Amino acid sequence: MKQVISVILLINLIAVIGCSDDETGGNTPGFDRKAMLEDLADNVIIPAYDTLNKEVITLDEAVNAFVATPDLSNLNAARNAFQVAYHAWQRSSFWEFGPAFDVLLMSSVNSFPADYISIDNNIVTGSYDFNTISGQDEKGFPAVGYLLYGISDTDQGIVDMFTVDGDASNRKDYLKAVALDIRTRVSEVATGWSAAGGDYKSVFINNDGTDVGSSVGLMVNELNKFVERETRDGKIGIPLGKRSQGIPIPAEVEAGYSDLSISLASENLKALYNFYMGIGVSGDKVSFYDYLTTINAQYNGGLLSDAIKLQFERAMKEVGEIPSPYKETVEVNPTPAEEAYTELQKLVVMLKADMPSALGVLITYQDNDGD
Amino acid sequence: MLNGWVDSQYLMPRFFFSYYGFEWIKPLGEVGIYAMFIVMAITALCVMAGAFYRVSSSVFFLAFTYVELIDKTNYLNHYYFVSLVSLAMIFLPAHRHFSIDVWRKPSLNVSKVPYWCILVIQLQLALVYFYAGVAKLNYDWLVEALPLRMWLPPNAHVPVVGSLFEKVWVAYFFSWFGAIYDLTIPFFLFYKRTRSYAYVAVIAFHIITWLLFPIGMFPFIMILSTTIFFSPDFHQGLINKLRVVLQRMGIYRGSTPKEYDVTTASRWVVSFFTLFLIVQVLLPWRFTLYPGKLFWTEQGFRFSWRVMLMEKAGYVIFHVKDPETGRQWEAYAHDHLTPMQEKQMSTQPDMILQYAHFLEQEYIKQGINDPEIRAEAYVTLNGSGSRLFIDPEVDLTKEQDGFKHKKWILSYKN
Incomplete structure (x- = not known):
């Protein structure tokens, strides 16, 4: 009896594998995370x-x-x-x-x-x-x-x-x-990153899993936390009054005395984009964009990698169009800042919900007993 | 407890997501919660040794369940399983042989218990497996091999077999094997001739899941619990070995057991277990009473042995408005929640509602009489891409929690 059941189950299994093998051709395309970490360290982070x-x-x-x-x-x-x-x-x-x-x-x-x-x-x-x-x-x-x-x-x-x-x-x-x-x-x-100093680079490259403490896990969690709390909130949203019952706080802007707020925010967003794309001193190398493309991560019918890239571009454009000095803009002409904030908001959703989910990175900072 | 887990789960949070109907369960503060864990440890040891059994098993059940009910962020199927089994055990004569209670009071000693005492636990375990299998019978799991297709490739760095996890057929194999295993293993365990093979499968299955996924204690709880299916001779053999050790140490005092006095099993106990099992059989089906896609709305999701079934992540923006001034601003999960709470809340409508109500109270304290709070929530299910989850027009401060269908959950759009 047991053998009969086993045979039936096995046939079912083979049948299912046989007919539902779709566009990926039987393989989830492999991705060399270690190579990505090397590129990111040498091309982007250390420089x-x-x-x-x-x-x-x-x-x-x-x-x-x-x-x-x-x-x-x-x-x-x-x-x-x-x-x-x-x-x-x-x-x-x-x-x-x-x-x-x-x-x-x-x-x-x-x-x-x-x-x-x-x-x-x-x-x-x-x-x-x-x-x-x-x-x-x-x-x-x-x-x-x-x-x-x-x-x-x-x-x-x-x-x-x-x-x-x-x-x-x-x-x-x-x-x-x-x-x-x-x-x-x-x-x-x-010095901590350099091979002659603390050589964190080796630690970084060899820590090539996707668990919470892995280099990918650390970067993904830091990236979404940073864009959420520093870029969106700190640089744009908080001065705009997003966290203070709708009342703008010009004194909260970054670099308020030198009036560099928007220039710095644009520089930051551009750098985040380059990091995501892998663009650095030696040109465009492997990074998260390539990672997400290779594993064919989806976003409502298209590729998640392209959706994030496009959203970065939209956010960079809107942030760049905010008039300076920002400490005056938030009170006299908040509309361009509101538009930039909205685009940053969409970027946060992708970086904090879609990206970690697609990469299998746990977003919690502790062990998850979970089911 | 030692790795700061109690602290991060029960002391750090400023707000706890209570279960509907259990809002009266409040956290106890530092001393209280640690005392509760110590009580749990002591009573668990007492239950194991059969010491002051009725009291210790009752106290263990209450303490464990209390801690579990503090915050639904920490809901895990195997905690629920521990609660159920410890509730059942209060009424079982598990201390009437080879126990400290028997040592204290030899007249308690019996050599046999009625089969239903074992059967209750066996059936409970069988239900866990079977329903975990039923839960896997869905389109994503069987036809798309999701979410395993997303979860397995990150394990590609595992030595020797690692590269296999990048193969799509492996995800299908795991999905189908998992479903078939869950659905059939209870029967193979009940059937004497297949039992030993089935137990090997139990060990292999749980060890593999333990290696691949962050599921903590669950595999070990199941591996050890499943020994309840073994013959009385097997367990008696273990007891005999232990007895020899205790005799050598000179701390064993034997007494002659009598056969179990069946009449002591009251009708109440039997009725209780009948009801217990009926509830267990029916509860996982309550989701059919709600419209919409179960994995999306999660209405009727908990307490149903749905284990490691979906990859879900989300992000919620709370839009706050003071109707008196017309001013609008935003609130976020990380303002008041731990990362774990934030993660859980972001994908579960009842928790989003609870947090909105908590925010409402916070703003009322700050002098805003009637804040309006709307949730712009995005959720991605099984890597499909995040999409709108909650009706962003609905003022959640006007909505109530309950068992009724939550109309403000948007339907899942493909």
Whole structure:
């Protein structure tokens, strides 16, 4: 009896496999995750950190030159270095795992808006600790931006704050300390990835599964969390009043003193797109776009990989069209920002629901006993 | 408990998704919840050793079920299974032989129990398997090999057999084998001549699923529970070996068992088990009372042995409006929920409604008298691509939870 049942079941099974083998030709196309990780490390991530490292060294030097000789020319040089470094940060801010996680890079160098009251107070008292959680919005790029753009209405007034002001000496020390803190932490992360340093690159490449702690798992979870909370909320939505009962908060914009908000947001989104596509120093290599294409992930009749690419492009276009300065836009002309927000919202849904689901990446940060 | 699991599941959340009808079950706070787990551990040991059996089995059932009922985020079929079996065991004479209770009171010792005592557990296990198999009889599972076609390829890095997981036929094989296994294994276990083969299959099946999927304790619970199908001689053999060990250690005191006194099984107990099994047979079919696609709406999904059946993920945007000022803004899951809660809520309508009601209370506390809350939710089922899940026009603060069909769940569009 048992044999008869087994034979019947086996025949059924063969029949089903035989007739429902569809367009994939019997194989889920294989995808070499390790090769993707190598490409991402060599083509995108490590070059981005190296550039950032170079630019924050330049910033530190420019800040020191300005502090040594505070004049308009050195102020402009420091501001230029600040702009270049802040843009470089936008291209390397969304991998908060490994070395970046160890030094709390994101919250250390870009907790905005700067807490200018505490910064002023730190300068007056001359005592501060850059290793506390509460001090994170008293340093980093936002603090540099405040000190180079926001402490007076005129450029000469800013220079005066570093020369004739009663706290000029303390202010110089503070600016130097902030620039050095950025430099030190970025340097640790760049060294942490390099083969000569911590060689996190090897760890990253060899961790080629898709579980929560794998490199793919880390990147996917960081990507969707970043686009949701930093790009959509932090850079665009929160100033727009999306989280404050509909009341805009201009003071919440990123880089409000230097009015770089939209330029930085665009740079960030472009970098996220390049990361997703695998575009880096050696051109277009393998990344998540290729991964999703290879496994034939679907999105309502088309390919998920193309849907995400298209959504990135729409979001980049809308964000780019937001008028600057953003801190004024949110109150006088919010419509372009609303449109950009809507496109970012659609991108978040794809990155947080569709992409992890298609890749078999668990989105929780803990073991799931689950069924 | 040690890896911070109690903390993340029962202490960290600011809001708990209670079960409908069990809203009165509240978390106990740090001391309480840890005490509850300690009570569970102690009573579980007592049940195992047959010590103060009726009390310890009752307390275990209550403690375990209480913790389970705190938050439906943590719903797992095998927790439900543990609750059911521990409820049944309160009424079974599992302590009347080779137990501490017998050692304390030798007159309790019996050598036999009526067959229904074993049968109840066997039937319960058979129902778990059988319904898990019935649940697999759907188009996606059988014809598309979904979601296994999505879940297997990430295992391609497993040594030796890894590359097999990228083959589509393997996904079909697993899907069909899983369905056939679940549907037939209870019968092979009941039938004496196939039992030992069936048990080998049980071990192999559960070990494979344990290796491939993050399903925690479930495989081991099933592997050990299934020994209930073995003959009395098998279990007696184990007891005899253990008895020898205890005698050598000098802590065993024998007493002569009498045959079980059948009259002690009250009509109430028999009626209880009859009802218990009828409910178990009927409950998984309640989904037929709701319109729409079960995997999409999840109305009548829980408590039905639907295990590892679908790949579902979602994202919810809560649109909040204060009608007094006309202002609109947004709220998100991560404002108040843990990642685990967020993941579960995003795909389950009853939880989306509960969270909307929680948000309503939060805004009322902040001085907004009558907030309107609408959910723009997107869900992707078995990798089909995310689509609108909840009617975004419906003000969820005006909707009530309950067993009635939730009209504001949009129908699944292909």
